[in-house]
Amino acid sequence: MTARRDPPADRRPAAARSATRTDSPQTPARGRVLRLGERLADLAATWGTTTGRVLLGLVLAWFGYHELIQPALWTGYVPGVHAASATAIALVLAHGWVLLLLAVALIAGIAPRAAAGLAALLLAQIVIWLWASAGLSDLTLRDVGVLGLALCITSRTEQRFALRN
């Protein structure tokens, strides 16, 4: 495991950065709030991508596992195939297998951008199918949000806790 972080312009702790500011006088309470906010911003900048990556991996793992264990419950999502057919079962199993691989890759940080990119493709397919079959609904928009997360992770070059050579 290696841990790398985004190269910030100022690597000093948030408290130190805040202490050197001379722009305006601050009340102690306001200063504490600002320092806390900067610390939280630092934390989010440092761990946000990793957190999103792991959480996306957990989502994919959950769906992949259940598709593999009980494929018959998910055949309703397979477009153009009768839900009770063996073809639908096989497609769900294949989909679940891919999801499981992508989940492990995302959680462990194995080529995370590639995994997130593939996850984005799968999610885009799901969103398009749901949109085409049932229109824009809460279900569709929920997946749009997950798709956005996958795209965001795909775009990030720096990853903490990524399994490399």
Added chain:
Amino acid sequence: MNVRIGPVGPRGLALLGVTAVVGVVLANHGWSTYHGTTPGSLAGGPTAQVASTPAARPAAADHSHSAQPSSGPSGSASSPGPLLSSEPYAQYAVQVWPGPQTTAAQAALTGLTVKVRSVAGGLSVTAGVNGQPAAAPHLYPGGVRVYVVEATMGDDSGASDYNLGDDGLVVTDARGRILQ
């Protein structure tokens, strides 16, 4: 192996390999659950088959006193079981018969088709999934109540219910006892 989007070391490949094997084992298990019909689905099965699905979230799965008929697709109900209200999935049950269709009932029926008709000697209940062949009707004595169990609406969209694992159909007598 290095690709432009990031390196994949031997440990990563090993982990992916193990995952792939585990996935195949799980898929083999999943395939073994397939018997030509859709378990847990209303498609092509007895009226209340969903109530006995192993995946039914509201614990309808593990209960033997669902509305599942004991004598095949056109069987009739027998002795009543426990009170529906005493079942853990009661909180997810929405009455769809008799009475006016409430908003909750309409939402619970998303993707499903439940038909109740008066016939000689009782009521005929037919349940199915939209877009799929309806199951054979089941006969129940008069005065029964029909409930749809829907644990979560999150898998319902438009007129489709994409995951039938959390759906069920329960028929009770007038006192609320589940008919077998």
